[in-house]
Amino acid sequence: MTASDGSTGTGPGKASGLRLLRGSAGFRSLWSARVVSVGGDALSLVALMLHVADTTGQAIAVSLLLLVGDFVPSLLSPIAGAISDRFDLKRVMIVCELAQGVVLLLIAVSLPPLPLLLVLVGLRAIGGQVFLPASRAAIPELVRDKDLETANATLGFGTNAAEALGPLAAAALLPFVGIRGVLLVDAVSFLLAGAALLRLRSLPPARSPEVPQASLLEDAKSGLGYIWSAKAVRVVALGFCAVVAFNGVDDVALVLLATESFAAGESAVGLLLGAVGIGLLFGYALTARHSARMSLVTLLVAGFAVNSAGNLLTGLAWAVAAAFVTQFVRGFGIAAMDVATNTMLQRLVPAGMLGRVFGNLYGAVGVAAALSYTAGGFLLDATSAPTTLLIAGGGGLLATLLVAWTLPGVLRKHPADGHGLGSSPQPPPPHEPPRSSRKPD
Known part of the structure; x- marks a missing residue:
């Protein structure tokens, strides 16, 4: 299986993480987008926690902020995953990044009271919840099958490094630009991530054209x-x-x-x-x-x-x-x-x-x-x-x-x-083509 950008870019053997990033333009774009947006998220989380703690003086308010950002979007996960399977993955990811950037921009400009802030944080988190399954579903279309372990590990290394460095960057920026400035940096990070994804090829849904389109809830x-x-x-x-x-x-x-x-x-x-x-x-x-x-x-x-x-x-x-x-x-x-x-x-x-x-x-x-x-x-x-x-x-x-x-x-x-699984994949459900039938241009 070749990458969706039209080349393996990694030679006949199993690629290392660096070779994969150098050789696959599609995977490099996805990796860059994830690292930038995750780093920005870690940056803004520190700023939002400090803002809520300073303006409310209540630990429960900070807990609510974390709950809205982490738990509430999980309740919509069946819908989030269905969106990834219905639409072009590239478009889904770009829209999610841009939407999150717009929401962060609104938060940075207005610094609203806690109830409205929680709503906006929840909307941003829902965008991230939709993006995540789309990004994982896109990886098999961007790298060869034999390189999937390396691709997932390389992506995990990059995002966790960005998440670890985010708070340190926030600590360095806060004295100079303040809460609003850090949030604006995060908003820009989402725009940059969306721009990086523009280099991806179209990744249309793997649906049989003979089967009628079901509703999103179905x-x-x-x-x-x-x-x-x-x-x-x-x-x-x-x-x-x-x-x-x-x-x-x-x-x-x-x-x-x-x-x-x-x-x-x-x-x-x-x-x-x-x-x-x-x-x-x-x-x-x-x-x-x-x-x-x-x-x-x-x-x-x-x-x-x-x-x-x-x-x-x-x-x-x-x-x-x-x-x-x-x-x-x-x-x-x-x-x-x-x-x-x-x-x-x-x-x-x-x-x-x-x-x-x-x-x-x-x-x-x-x-x-x-x-x-x-x-x-x-x-x-x-x-x-x-x-x-x-x-x-x-x-x-x-x-x-x-x-x-x-x-x-x-x-x-x-x-x-x-x-290396020890068995073959589960058979696809009726009318769903297996991944191998999706061939790059």
């Missing part, structure tokens, strides 16, 4: 039904969500672990929270380089296991240094499970359903994270940070064992596909 419903009917996809999605539901509480637990259990200062909190981010970057780089040496099932299960074991061992840690090491290693697991999940779905799911599957997955992950924060908060109040991390890690390992026991058997029911 498409959303069929996307939910497909995940439940495709056993391998269901196992992967449920396993991912279960691991997140158990381990999502770690951000809160690490704060209490540093300040209460270890009686360390605020710098220790930053150190522990930063350890995962550093591990993530190393993990994506390592996965991009060596993922071809193992099957995706092995990579997925290993990612689940390392992610969960990292929290369990952090609960047993006796000092900040030990907890830093376990969280650093845990970052490798998060990178592995992210790359394995995205790549596996890109190979298992037919093109006409891929946007809906990714939309529903990311929406479910958002719900799982919200449940983890809520249940984990009660658990932290009732017990302690080490106990909470032990339970979180133990639950995640149990979910990992269930996936490791179930997934290979599900995949063995199909003939080998040669992609």
Whole structure:
């Protein structure tokens, strides 16, 4: 399979991340757009949190801001994914970036009161929710099949690096341009991301012309039904969500672990929270380089296991240094499970359903994270940070064992596909052409 810009650009073998960026103009455009917009998001989040905290003086207001930005769009994920499967992916992504830029511009200019601010933040987040499945669904059309692991790892490395640098950039800019100036920078970042996507070729939906167009709600419903009917996809999605539901509480637990259990200062909190981010970057780089040496099932299960074991061992840690090491290693697991999940779905799911599957997955992950924060908060109040991390890690390992026991058997029911999955992709639903039928010009 060639890239949609008309060339592989990477030679006959498996490409490295740098070769992929140099050789595929389409993937380079998508990568650049994601890195720029994610960096801008991280930049503006700091500014918005400071603005809400200063103008309201209430912690609940900041919590509402985060809830609207992260959880509320997840409820619309079936619709978001269906949009990706109905329209040209290039147009969907450009419209989403421009719409988010316009909303950020309105926020920057007006700095509205909290109720209106929450509405605008929610609208911007919905644009991002639509963009995400479209971007993941576009990757198989931009790179060769053998380069999917590398492409997903390279994209993960770039976006996580941008997310880590965003707050630092905000800290540098705020003294000079203020809250409004930082928000304007984010608005410009969305416009730049939209401009980068203009270099993409048209990526039309993979639909059979003989089949009448269903309504958007019917498409959303069929996307939910497909995940439940495709056993391998269901196992992967449920396993991912279960691991997140158990381990999502770690951000809160690490704060209490540093300040209460270890009686360390605020710098220790930053150190522990930063350890995962550093591990993530190393993990994506390592996965991009060596993922071809193992099957995706092995990579997925290993990612689940390392992610969960990292929290369990952090609960047993006796000092900040030990907890830093376990969280650093845990970052490798998060990178592995992210790359394995995205790549596996890109190979298992037919093109006409891929946007809906990714939309529903990311929406479910958002719900799982919200449940983890809520249940984990009660658990932290009732017990302690080490106990909470032990339970979180133990639950995640149990979910990992269930996936490791179930997934290979599900995949063995199909003939080998040669992609390192251990089986062939699930058959496409009626009237949906497989991804391989979508040929570039």
